[in-house]
Amino acid sequence: MSWEFSVTVAVIMMTAFVGLPIGHAMIGASVLYLLMVGQDMSIAGEQMLQGLYGSYVLLAIPLFIFAADLMNVGSLSDRLLDFCRALVGRFRGGLGHVNVVSSLIFSGMSGSAIADAVGMGRIIINLMTKDGKYPAAYAGAITAATAIIGPIIPPSIPMILYALVSDTSIGYLFLGGVGPGLVLGVLLMVMNAFLARLYGFPVDDPVPVRDLPRITLRAVPALLMPVILFAGIYGGVTTPTEAAALAGLYAFLVSAFFYRSISLRMAYQTVKDSARSTASVGILIAGALAFNYVVTVEQVPNAIRGSLADFDLGMIGFLLMINALLLLLGCLLEANTILLVIVPIFLPTALALGIDPVHFGVIVVVNTMLGLVTPPYGLLLFVVSGITRTPIGQTIWHLLPFVAIMIVGLAIITFIPSVVLWLPRLYGYGN
Numbered sequence: 001m002s003w004e005f006s007v008t009v010a011v012i013m014m015t016a017f018v019g020l021p022i023g024h025a026m027i028g029a030s031v032l033y034l035l036m037v038g039q040d041m042s043i044a045g046e047q048m049l050q051g052l053y054g055s056y057v058l059l060a061i062p063l064f065i066f067a068a069d070l071m072n073v074g075s076l077s078d079r080l081l082d083f084c085r086a087l088v089g090r091f092r093g094g095l096g097h098v099n100v101v102s103s104l105i106f107s108g109m110s111g112s113a114i115a116d117a118v119g120m121g122r123i124i125i126n127l128m129t130k131d132g133k134y135p136a137a138y139a140g141a142i143t144a145a146t147a148i149i150g151p152i153i154p155p156s157i158p159m160i161l162y163a164l165v166s167d168t169s170i171g172y173l174f175l176g177g178v179g180p181g182l183v184l185g186v187l188l189m190v191m192n193a194f195l196a197r198l199y200g201f202p203v204d205d206p207v208p209v210r211d212l213p214r215i216t217l218r219a220v221p222a223l224l225m226p227v228i229l230f231a232g233i234y235g236g237v238t239t240p241t242e243a244a245a246l247a248g249l250y251a252f253l254v255s256a257f258f259y260r261s262i263s264l265r266m267a268y269q270t271v272k273d274s275a276r277s278t279a280s281v282g283i284l285i286a287g288a289l290a291f292n293y294v295v296t297v298e299q300v301p302n303a304i305r306g307s308l309a310d311f312d313l314g315m316i317g318f319l320l321m322i323n324a325l326l327l328l329l330g331c332l333l334e335a336n337t338i339l340l341v342i343v344p345i346f347l348p349t350a351l352a353l354g355i356d357p358v359h360f361g362v363i364v365v366v367n368t369m370l371g372l373v374t375p376p377y378g379l380l381l382f383v384v385s386g387i388t389r390t391p392i393g394q395t396i397w398h399l400l401p402f403v404a405i406m407i408v409g410l411a412i413i414t415f416i417p418s419v420v421l422w423l424p425r426l427y428g429y430g431n
Contacts, residue, residue, distance in 0.1 A: 005298045008033040012291070021280075022337050026287030033294050044290040051289035058164065058285065062278035063244035064155050067225075069270045069277075070251035073262055076222040080105055081124070083219035086207040093196025094204045095128045096142050097189055103146035104153065104185045105223070125387055133202055137391075138195075140384035141398035145188055145406065147380060148369035151335070153181035155229060155244065158368060161285070161339045162361040165292075166347055169358075170240040171233050172424040176358045179420055180366055180413045184406055191405045221254045281336065288340030295345065315353045319414050322346060323367055330371010338368050358429065362420045366410055373403060 008029045015025040027044065034041045070076075084102045091097055102124065128139035151158045154174030163170045195201075207215065229247055232238035238246060255262040262270075313321060329338055343364055350360045372380040375396045385392045413419050421429065 002037075002298065004033055004036040005294065007036065008291075008294060021283065023280075023283035023285075023287035026291040026341070027283075030287070030290035030294050037297075043293065047289050047293045048286040051285070058160070060155070060160050060170075060241040060244040061157055061281055062274060063241070063248050064157060065277050065281075066271070066274040067244065067247040067251045069274045070248065070255055070262070070267075071222070071225075073255070073266055073270050076225075076251065076255060076259070079219040079222050079259075082215050083223070085204075086212055086215045091193070092203050093192050093201045095124065095134065096192035096196060096201070099124045099128070099142050100146045100149075100185050100188050100192065103149045104181065105226070125384070129388070133204075135394075135398070136388040137394035138199075138398045140388035140390060140395045141402060142188070142192060143387075144373045144380040144384045144395070144399060145402035146185075148372055148406075149181050149184055149188075151369055152177045152184065152362070152366060154178065155240070155247075156365065157281070158335055158339055158365045159361065160240070161336055162343065162364060164285075165340060165344045166357055166361060168361055169429075172358050172427070172429045173361050174233065174240070175423040175427060175429075176362045176420045177365070178423050180362055180409070183412060183419060184366075184409045187405045187409045188402060191401055195401060221258050225250060284336050285340060288337070291341060292344060295341075315355060316415075318349065318353055319355070319363070322350075322363070323410065323414060326364060326367035327371055327374055330368045330374060335365075335368035335372065338371075339364065356417060356421065358424055359417045359420045363410075363414055366413055370403070370406055370410060373399060373406075375399070375403075 011029040011032060012022075012025045015028065016022050020028075027048075030044045031041050034043055081098070081102055084098045084105065085094075087098075087101060125136070125139045125143055128134040129136045150156075154177055156174065156177055159173040159177060160170060162168065163173055225247060228250060229243050232243040232246060233240055252262075252267065256267070326338065326342075329342060347357075347360070351357060375381065381392055381395055381399070385395050388395070424430075
């Protein structure tokens, strides 16, 4: 690797440290690299345009963001929350279980851990802390822990980005995330049940049986969203991108005409909010595309592959190293940055070691999501501490048991590939 590349990396780190968005930092540093090595600086623009406009799969990102925003605004999430309370709210620590189950359902539609924590999470935190039932720090901790399930269960924006850099089927990646998402959900519920008994959390009043049909019926249109997505993608009717467009249309129609909870003004504001979120992701992708060109020119993946070959790690050692590295990077960098910049460097080595690309993709996504809650700098720690208005140290204290149980889940996902691959194989993967 040349001194020009070292300068490029240093510029990215310094500009990001002083507050420049990482996407802008990568674009500026890549242009500087081209200037230093004497190449045409328009190559950076060419790489960004070809990557952004030549990838049909990227259209799924703004469409899924729009669908998730509509669910928040259009009260679909409220109906789902009522359904989850009726389902598991009657057990000790019931609202903690509601937190997990709602993330399993709702996050599978939003595809974003931050969206889950800020949207549905804010509602559940208010319910948990009402009348002092649960400490605010505990409510924030379990909300942060359950929010990471969102980008693991499909649809998942991080998995779309992994598909972009690895040329892996989005459909099989989505299927591969179902098993790990359920494993983490069950482990979180087990830990919540244990802590509820340890701390003596209250048992909520059960929803009367006579009300269950009414609550379920109100939630059916919202519950049909993942059914439509799965049926469209795996029934061969739609591509993942077309399914994302269908999800956005369905969320709008249900909110506007069935629940009648959204006006034209609200719909317009949702479009603007979704556009802003999409633009921020788009700038990041553009920067990563430009920087990946620099990485390719410098042959960084080959250099790293040679270094790892000297250590003779083997598949198990490599996976352990990747888990440790991504957990560390996850609490320092954005998940999307890791997927677009760091993962392409290690992907060739993973494939050379015989690691299945779908299995590796799910491992990477789970790691980057865990990094969001890894103390002391996980982004979700600051998000939920801001929502609950509690010191971040208290949130971390209550979060540690959940992080520990999720690392156990990560080990299961990493070293038992069938947890990831059984569902894709059921739909023909590898045949």
